[in-house]
Amino acid sequence: MQQQHLAIYDPFENMRFGYRICFLCGNTITPDQTAQVFPEWLMQEYGITDRPLQMLDQSVVQFQELQVPCCRRCQTQYVQPLEDQVQEAAQRGVAGLRALDPALLFQWLGKMFYGTLINELIKEQDPLIKPEYAVSEQPKMLMKFQAFFRVLQSIRVPMTFADFLPGSIFVVEVDAAAEPSRFEFRDDLTTMMISLRLDNALIVCCLLDNELLKRAMRRVWAEVEPRKLQPIQAAEFSARVFYGAYLLNVIPDYLPRPVKPQDEVVVMDSLIDDITDVIFNPWENSAYAKMLALSWARWGVTQQDILKDTEAPMSMLFTPAGEFIEFPEIPEQK
Numbered sequence: 001m002q003q004q005h006l007a008i009y010d011p012f013e014n015m016r017f018g019y020r021i022c023f024l025c026g027n028t029i030t031p032d033q034t035a036q037v038f039p040e041w042l043m044q045e046y047g048i049t050d051r052p053l054q055m056l057d058q059s060v061v062q063f064q065e066l067q068v069p070c071c072r073r074c075q076t077q078y079v080q081p082l083e084d085q086v087q088e089a090a091q092r093g094v095a096g097l098r099a100l101d102p103a104l105l106f107q108w109l110g111k112m113f114y115g116t117l118i119n120e121l122i123k124e125q126d127p128l129i130k131p132e133y134a135v136s137e138q139p140k141m142l143m144k145f146q147a148f149f150r151v152l153q154s155i156r157v158p159m160t161f162a163d164f165l166p167g168s169i170f171v172v173e174v175d176a177a178a179e180p181s182r183f184e185f186r187d188d189l190t191t192m193m194i195s196l197r198l199d200n201a202l203i204v205c206c207l208l209d210n211e212l213l214k215r216a217m218r219r220v221w222a223e224v225e226p227r228k229l230q231p232i233q234a235a236e237f238s239a240r241v242f243y244g245a246y247l248l249n250v251i252p253d254y255l256p257r258p259v260k261p262q263d264e265v266v267v268m269d270s271l272i273d274d275i276t277d278v279i280f281n282p283w284e285n286s287a288y289a290k291m292l293a294l295s296w297a298r299w300g301v302t303q304q305d306i307l308k309d310t311e312a313p314m315s316m317l318f319t320p321a322g323e324f325i326e327f328p329e330i331p332e333q334k
């Protein structure tokens with residue numbers, strides 16, 4: 001018989017999403033049992049409680065309004081302890097976040113990403129709401145979310161990942177002295193990307209790539225990791241990761257090894273079908289420039305500026321010869 005606490009829960013099998021279903025274990029609960037998608041400590045520390053956040057259907061909610069159904073047991077035994085550990089690490093800044101077990105950082109980012117997603121999915125189940133872009137009608141996306149949730153359950157189910165980390169996580173040090181705000185947030189459901197800036201710590205993460213992106217970007221990362229980036233450089237780094245995630249063409253799958261009676265943890269194996277598939281679609285400068293222009297919008301740099309040389313998009317990180325730029329010259333504001 002399988003031990004109950006090692007059982008993997010799969011809400012995607014029957015699309016079980018609702019205000020009375022715990023997001024983490026699937027138990028039926030009363031609607032007052034919830035957890036904040038963005039943890040209380042984070043909202044308090046950065047004063048973002050009533051900051052607006054745009055959802056997929058273009059509706060706008062406040063950070064504090066985003067909640068997930070979560071039973072008391074999951075809340076007190078799994079979610080809160082995770083929050084406590086990350087809060088403690090975040091108080092020590094970049095060094096603290098880098099020292100944290102990456103699996104915990106993955107769970108923490110993953111919970112916010114998944115919590116946002118769940119809100120979209122619950123809304124879509126409401127027959128009165130007919131979203132133009134329904135996540136639940138995208139089979140390929142649902143497959144991704146299903147695979148992702150299998151490893152995200154490591155928040156609750158004791159689990160080790162055999163020889164992989166499910167996502168690529170970068171913790172970048174930014175010179176945030178002149179930044180207008182202490183907090184930034186960005187996510188993208190399609191590419192499984194999430195990024196947060198907490199003061200001078202920028203966390204950029206692709207949640208479902210088994211670190212393929214980190215491996216592909218290892219030369220860039222080797223230059224970036226030991227340095228303190230200027231905000232315009234951090235924005236470029238972030239654009240590179242977001243674009244890389246967009247090019248990713250494979251979806252990892254996760255399979256739990258059969259649990260034996262004496263087992264205390266589930267061992268998760270991963271499969272990537274990289275024999276038949278190209279791992280990354282080819283890089284296109286024009287598409288990348290479009291993404292970079294989004295990141296650089298506040299500096300007034302346009303896609304055309306970036307592509308003055310169509311073969312070599314503008315960079316604030318590296319010279320054309322590939323040398324790291326210690327003191328980037330910020331383009332003049334128009």
Ligand SMILES: [Zn+2]
Binds near residue numbers: 075
């Ligand atoms: Zn639960």
